[in-house]
Amino acid sequence: MSNVATKMIPFARPSVTDAEKQAVMRVLDSPILTHGPECKGFEEDFAAFIGEGTHALAVSSCMAALHLSYLHFRIGEGDEVIVPAQTHTATAHAVEWVGAKPVFVDCDPRTGNMTPEAIRAAVTSKTKAIGLVHYIGIPCDMPAIMQIAAEHGLKVIEDCALAVGARIDRTHVGMWGDAGCFSFYPVKHMTSGEGGMFITRHEDVAASVRYLRAFGVDRTHQERKVPGMYDVPRLGLNYRMSELQAALGRVQVARLPEFLKARAKNFSLLNKCLSGFEGIAVVDTTQAQLENSYYCLVMILGGPFKNKRDASIDFLKQNGVGTSIYYPQPVPRMSYYARKYGYAAERYAGAEAISDEGIALPVGPHLSDDDLNYLIEILNRWREEFAG
Ligand SMILES: *Cc1c(COP(=O)(O)O)cnc(C)c1O
Numbered sequence: 001m002s003n004v005a006t007k008m009i010p011f012a013r014p015s016v017t018d019a020e021k022q023a024v025m026r027v028l029d030s031p032i033l034t035h036g037p038e039c040k041g042f043e044e045d046f047a048a049f050i051g052e053g054t055h056a057l058a059v060s061s062c063m064a065a066l067h068l069s070y071l072h073f074r075i076g077e078g079d080e081v082i083v084p085a086q087t088h089t090a091t092a093h094a095v096e097w098v099g100a101k102p103v104f105v106d107c108d109p110r111t112g113n114m115t116p117e118a119i120r121a122a123v124t125s126k127t128k129a130i131g132l133v134h135y136i137g138i139p140c141d142m143p144a145i146m147q148i149a150a151e152h153g154l155k156v157i158e159d160c161a162l163a164v165g166a167r168i169d170r171t172h173v174g175m176w177g178d179a180g181c182f183s184f185y186p187v188k189h190m191t192s193g194e195g196g197m198f199i200t201r202h203e204d205v206a207a208s209v210r211y212l213r214a215f216g217v218d219r220t221h222q223e224r225k226v227p228g229m230y231d232v233p234r235l236g237l238n239y240r241m242s243e244l245q246a247a248l249g250r251v252q253v254a255r256l257p258e259f260l261k262a263r264a265k266n267f268s269l270l271n272k273c274l275s276g277f278e279g280i281a282v283v284d285t286t287q288a289q290l291e292n293s294y295y296c297l298v299m300i301l302g303g304p305f306k307n308k309r310d311a312s313i314d315f316l317k318q319n320g321v322g323t324s325i326y327y328p329q330p331v332p333r334m335s336y337y338a339r340k341y342g343y344a345a346e347r348y349a350g351a352e353a354i355s356d357e358g359i360a361l362p363v364g365p366h367l368s369d370d371d372l373n374y375l376i377e378i379l380n381r382w383r384e385e386f387a388g
Contacts, residue, residue: 055206062183066094137293165293192249279303
């Protein structure tokens with residue numbers, strides 16, 4: 001088959017317009033390149049998007065926000081944190097960096113999320129926190145999880161890296177637990193180049209993390225009576241965001257409703273096409289009050305498509321359709337974790353189904369109507385060739 005694709009649809013592509021470019025240039029023409037008005041404005045705009053009562057702190061990445069969460073709650077040596085096996089490695093790395101032990105829990109392959117029952121079964125006398133993830137924008141069952149946390153006195157850290165826009169009964173994810181961590185890495189829902197946001201509904205947590213984020217110094221530039229004078233009452237890090245990144249992020253957060261609308265529409269079109277495919281299961285929310293933010297469409301190949309994952313990815317690529325895998329391996333199977341804690345495959349059947357039989361399709365705002373029609377045409381051709 002000599003197949004020269006006339007189109008190339010990437011899995012994801014950041015959407016940067018003149019407005020973003022001008023915002024960054026304005027910062028470069030100003031004397032303040034870090035901890036200035038853009039960061040403050042970005043935090044306010046992001047908090048307004050999330051909803052009332054949100055305290056938001058701009059940080060250098062989602063991983064930084066996660067690390068700050070565990071540092072703030074003084075989780076460390078001898079403690080256990082329940083994390084999903086099906087996630088980005090950052091979710092578990094943050095726990096490792098504070099010296100605590102990540103206890104990996106499998107996901108329900110229908111939603112990609114840990115169920116409340118599975119979390120409950122993993123609680124021990126050493127458990128201090130639940131480090132959950134809203135998989136590809138599908139919210140976890142937070143009311144039930146918060147109930148478990150309350151019963152056992154656990155902190156809840158929400159990894160919302162792929163879940164900006166996801167809500168449950170109108171309350172945004174990240175505002176259910178004690179901390180929410182967002183990512184603005186280029187191919188997420190919105191970008192600041194690199195960057196992240198730490199959010200919390202607790203004022204005291206925000207006040208403390210604000211200092212942890214900047215070396216642990218006790219006053220900001222604005223609060224210094226004598227320029228350059230400050231004290232350091234405790235240990236901290238430099239996880240700040242620059243003004244350049246914040247200016248870019250502010251334009252993107254204003255465009256977020258438009259991005260989310262496009263994602264929902266694109267997901268729905270692809271989902272409708274795939275619903276006629278025997279053996280294909282689409283990972284989605286199973287409860288109406290859970291509002292998905294549609295990062296991508298993950299399909300799990302079964303029936304006639306079983307064991308044809310890699311060949312399918314190749315077919316789609318040859319025909320100009322970019323795909324990805326979210327995530328490529330259950331984290332406990334990654335060699336660092338497997339070496340340290342061992343890997344018992346039978347405990348992670350859900351995560352393995354997604355990692356080993358899943359394909360992530362694009363649904364981002366970079367897809368034109370033409371792209372979508374083309375994508376659907378290629379999916380139908382794929383079905384004919386692989387399941388015919
Ligand atoms: C991408 C991602 C991260 C890492 O985000 P960074 O901003 O690159 O640190 C963390 N958790 C999840 C679930 C992710 O998808």
